[in-house]
Amino acid sequence: MKSQKQGTAPVGAVMVVGGGIAGVQAALDLADSGFYVYMVEKMPGIGGVMAQLDKTFPTNDCSMCILSPKLVECGRHLNIEILAPAMVTGISGEPGNFKVQVTQPARYIDMSKCIACGVCAQKCPKKVPDSFNQGLAKRKAAYVYYPQSVPLKYAIDAAECLYFKKGGKCKACEKFCPTGAVDFDQTDKSQEISVGAVILAPGFKPYDPSRYGAYHYAAYPNVVTSMEFERILSASGPFQGHLVRPSDHKEPSKIAWLQCVGSRDQNHCDHSYCSGVCCMYAIKEAVIAKEHSKAPLDAAIFFMDMRTHGKDFEKYYWRAEEEQGVRFIRSRVHSIDPVPGSDDLALRYLREDGALVTEVFDLVVLSVGLEVAPDVVELAQTLGLELDASQFTQTSSFAPVATSRPGIYVCGAFQGPKDIPQSVMEASASASAAGELLSAARFSLAKKKPEYPERDISQEAPRTGVFVCHCGINIAGVIDVEAVRDYAATLPTVEYVENNLFTCSQDTQEIIKERIKEHNLNRIVVASCTPKTHEPLFQETIKEAGLNKFLFELANIRDQGSWVHMHEPERATRRAKDQVRMAVAKVSLQQPLKEFELPITKAGLVIGGGAAGMEAALGLAGQGFKVHLLEKKEVLGGHARKLLNAWTGEPVLPYLEGIVQQVNDHPLIDVHLNSEVTAVTGFVGNFVSTIATGGKEIDVQHGAAIIASGGHSYKPQEYLYGQDERVLLSLEMDQALKEKSALVTGAKSAVFIQCVGSRIPERPYCSRVCCTHSVENALHLKEINPDMEVFILYRDLRTYALRENLYKEAREKGVIFVRFDPENGPQVAKLADGRLQVTVPDPILGLPLTLTPDVLSLASAIVVQGQEKLAQMFKVPLNNEGFFLEAHMKLRPVDFATEGVFVAGLAHYPKPIDEAIAQAKAAAARAAVVLSQDSIHAGGVVAQIDPEKCVGCQACVGVCPFGAIDYNAREDVCEVNQALCKGCGTCAANCPSECITLLGFSHKQIYTQIDEALKELSFSLDEAAGG
């Protein structure tokens, strides 16, 4: 890995190409752990495909809601520089020291001047199809990519702009822009950027289904892609979330989803692979569509194999079918035909019983697959990377984020088709890999926040300054801002007021600082836009003027004022005055909030010495952190010891021996064999865990912990397992293949039974690896003896993503696949003559199929046991099936809500070795974010308990989502650990005697705001009473 020349220090910066969720996660992990990040995004704003999605499976979370905070964080990060739109056009150098050529097309907007007021778009006369809305709506040639876009800056689409097309005419945007931000003289810019590593996260392109002639996507408006359907469902989409079909805006009552369009299909698209995500997103779309629909909606999904192999996916599928009544039809639809005299569509398909059926639908959604975009293929060529046959990045199972070129890493859908959590894991994993390469350069280029001396205001009475913004005409065009200013001057504590054309402009920041000094102000209110975007800016300003940044309040009189009461200027003005009065009253009660630092033990504890645990340990140690690696057994390796090959055919053992050696040799890793954790105290940055080794206990200090305690094979009671030596589990089959046992070399017939112990009511999940494993072993048997009869009895064949190629190969090589229904599954018996007999009803032929295999392999479930103790000690949750439950299924796949504790491998959910390694590296990256800091930052907006008033009732303890409150039995009071508190205030509202204060949002402040908000009303009431 460390191939840079000796003596030359690596560059402490990383380039992340692609600003989708994977790129964002990689950038945040790196920037948070001491590296400077250049984020190169080809669109004018970051967010990628996830920003376009409506909801996300399996939790139905709103996609934008969970993504947007991460985008904002990226946009504001001191150590992330977003270049958008921009493209990588060349690279030279070597790992640790690359020179990357980046081209930025002109935006024709001066980003430093644009205030995102939208006047340019309002005035722009040219309407063009809105690509963010998949062309279902129009935008202007002057536009913002989408309303929550980061950076929130407009751009001019030169390809559509009338000025460029008609040579010098129009310029309406330039004329009306209140800040003079439009700049038609801008030109494309090229620059060379020095970085130590490159992470590619360019994402995917949805397949264009026009090539499916029989589906007539291009011709029929009511045949839409799943991406278009996401926008149709979206509240911020072209129809504001009303479920209507494009042709006539009628609410559909019957919708069909057609799976595998552009996936598992060589005829139309040369995509032999499975896209891995479409089954789940189709179910989600069907469920959400049913929720949106006022009248009962008939939702039907036409599929080949239902692939719900992820965490909580199977249950989601069952609920969709049983509770929401989504119809699942196992059939590939032959064609879509118009229904004459209507906009409806007729589907022709072959039912499972062989009958050809025609059914009419209002709307048809094509579940389009994922493919690598041509410009990404070009990028790969520019960078000199090897791609696979389907143009995904060539990677090894054992180094899943390393490309063929050292120093360049890959994550997300360009690595192979995958869902969001997997992309996020790989993003963190690639951050870990870059972190290992550049460990020596950590904090060499990353900026640290400047510190400003703070004025002591403890002896001062509140002196508030109020700055009322015109925002050009955005506010002043509706609200009488002078009247608001004059009114503010009459309020208690207010010492100074003024109006600004743009309070957010750079020169006004200087003015605010001067006014603070001149008038000795100690509280500031700005009446302008929204704190969501502008509070940090003003807080920074008052900080520079020596005030604690919390002595600030923003009155939102634009986004929640002039823009929403445009036709009621007087009432809008009255509301603005009220909001200013509330803000002044609130800030007058505000005290400076302390932020403080707690030290960190720069060491990690990794629990579990399997592949995931070892990779996590190596990831942390590679980044320069001390690691304690714990293994219950007397040897490292875990279940991987029993595994023959990764699905790609790469043998596991040499890899495993390699990493065992590396772990044992690594000076920073302490291996504790035959050991377990018996007690844990402390919190993020400062844990103390007790490790018991053969009766002896020692305490180790660590700042972060990674749980990789692994899983087990379910030991079946059924199918003669344990009673007949010819009946093997998948891993035992691996062993037999490795040893070339006569059981397999001499076999003339072999049978695999899938879903043994998985996807059943007591274990309602898919074990994810078994289909691929069986297909792989079947191929192995065919290799030993091409004439061997090999049968795989399955429910849905789940060779997801690129694994589909194995399935294809197996079919080509004569492996016979027989599907069964769970209620009518295979029967296994031992015949009188000693032969094994497997019978299974063949659902296609309807006849029982009788097989007499020489060897029977059972794809048994992956289970976990005894994780409760660990969960309790680290205060982290388990799900119903006993797997560790991460902080967020989608965006925090290796984190827990409890900070400083992470999860990887089978303890989280069944997964193949490549994914376990990626998750382990991701956990290492996330832990490195903690360990690379000099201290834990705490304080600010956090809860505080008054010990004088607390009666120890512990109503707060159980309602804290983060386990940040403990009961101190000795003092009989509850205490907030401010290092863990996230400042939600749920405890404050729950305390019966209100002795908990959420600093910055105290009860007194809330009560005061209530008083002030309703003051005017009591006045009018008196008036009414008097009149």
Add this chain to the structure above:
Amino acid sequence: MSDQEFEPKILGFFCNWCTYAGADLAGVSRLQYPSNIRVIRVMCSGTVSPHHVLKAFQKGADGVLIGGCHIGDCHYLRGNYMTIKRVRFLQDLLKFTGFEPGRLHLEWISAAEGPKFAQTVRDFTEKIRKMGPARLKSARAA
């Protein structure tokens, strides 16, 4: 006081991450809604205690609208679990005592639901307008 003259006073408690952002989106999208509302931004809808709501009614609010993240979307994971418990309980208690439970409304509005935000405020304002001034207020004024 005739219906014509009655301008209801609505107090909104909106969580920073979802509903407040949804309100901003309504603004960015220039969706119009009545100006009767006054907004208190809170970090999580779980910060709103029944005391706060009762105080608002005591001080003359005609309607109280609480907005939070959809269940599952809470920025603080499960803070809004407490919101729904408190609001449902309080609504039922208000009903029993005749204190007009319809004047308290909880709506989950995401950061992406600008139109839903505007519609909710429109509908709620209209509903409260039809209900007339709060009984508590009339009783006090009497």
Add this chain to the structure above:
Amino acid sequence: MDKLRAKVRTLLSEGQVAGYLGYLIKDSHPLPHLFTPENLEEVDQAVVAPDNARYPLDKLLIPLAERYPEAAFAIQVRGCDERGLNELYKWGQLDPEKVVPVGVACTQEQADYCECPGPWASVVDYGEKCQPVAKSLRVEQVATLAEEDAFQEWLGAFKRCIKCYGCRDVCPMCFCKDCSLEHEDLMSTGQLPPDSIFQLVRAIHMAGRCIDCGLCEETCPAGIPLRVLYKKANALVKDLFDYETGSPTAGPSPWKMLGEEATLETKPM
């Protein structure tokens, strides 16, 4: 009474408890009394207070337990008092390891008067179990009122309040040091009657906590039907969260935990 006294005597003489909180007749009044091993002979005068002379013994136990954290105490409990113990355990005010209940069954008259659904303790050391009263007619009667009438009824009652805080001071479940009813940011000060929300604030605190002993209502000089309000608050907690206030098997209070999933949905506008 012999059975009860024998039990108390054994507890005290064997040192299982440091004291027994019960009643003693003084000047022909039954008064709360702490019986101790030092004065074992007093146990002969230990009585069960008649129905109309009740004190919040649970409330008296709290400071006692606080002062002697290592000691265990026995305490005379009716059904309601025992519910109180169970809630106080949950709310961290008493330690179940340090409390031995001496159980009393209420008379039918008392149970009917209280509309009590559980008029006996889990262990009965005195009295016979009577018929519990499953439904509160008082609550049902109010529930049938039209909303406007209910409002006038309640507001009329609330306006009689003289803000003596008797309901709070007698309540065995009121253990806060800092009472919301005196919170000057929440409640207007220096006015009578108090804010109309005064009783509602208290009802919120009683929901899932009130053990329906009725002492508040008996104490209230203004005759506000507080018990009806709190009975309803508890019934709502039962309906919404399936939580049986005061039951030892009810699990954690819904007000003390987030819960693993949100089971309620928002009401339509």
